[in-house]
Amino acid sequence: MDSTISTLAAETKSTCLDIAGFQSRMSDLEQRVITVEDHLNTVPERDQELLFLRSKLIDLEDRSRRDNTNQCRKTFLSLRPHLRQLEVKNELFEPARIWVTKNGQSKDFYNPEGLRLYLDDLSTTLMDLTTQNLPTDVTKDSLDALLPLISLEGRPPGGRETYQSGRDPARLSGPHDDRGKGLLAVAHYTQQMDRVNLALH
Structure with missing residues (x-):
């Protein structure tokens, strides 16, 4: 049981890190889109x-x-x-x-x-x-x-x-x-x- 819990905990932590990384990349992408839109709006x-x-x-x-x-x-x-x-x-x-x-x-x-x-x-x-x-x-x-x-x-x-x-x-x-x-x-x-x-x- 302890090993199962440990495995689930490790997988959960890994998933959380993946989600955090994905959110970070999405945030960066959104910022780039905003930057491009701002540039287009100034033209x-x-x-x-x-x-x-x-x-x-x-x-x-x-x-x-x-x-x-x-x-x-x-x-x-x-x-x-x-x-x-x-x-x-x-x-x-x-x-x-x-x-x-x-x-x-x-x-x-x-x-x-x-x-x-x-x-x-x-x-x-x-x-x-x-x-x-x-x-x-x-x-x-x-x-x-x-x-x-x-x-x-x-x-x-x-x-x-x-x-x-x-x-x-x-x-x-x-x-x-x-x-x-x-x-x-x-x-x-x-x-x-x-x-x-x-x-x-």
Whole structure:
């Protein structure tokens, strides 16, 4: 009986030490998480968006180096000055509206999420365009027409501004629900991209 009690006592002590060690490690992990969260909270929202855009730009540049048809690189070169100009100004979404023209139709994105979806879609589309065997009737000019062009003038190329957007992309002022319109524009643009991809396959 004494040996059994001693064994149980030893096992209990060992278990307690294990629990204490686990709790210590968990406490350390929680502190690290808090430290990371505190750091993220100190980074301005626009700086976080800049970091995201910079990573997308690096990814696009890397893909452009592997592009044999030169289409991806051409688009990257057209995007780079616009994005870097925004970096220099540190005014990531000023003006808040970024017009995207595709196949002669203009769509605008009113918030960071819209631009993020656009860049993701652009990156995927570029890979689709550069990795597949294009039909013989798709010429360089017609392919160029499929590649989006960005204008930061607050209006579509050759068009007119429909209404004034606010400065804050998350809460735009004006009589319209700009953010909702922007998300609808993103959805419509994505549908257009699906049709384009189907047409090219």
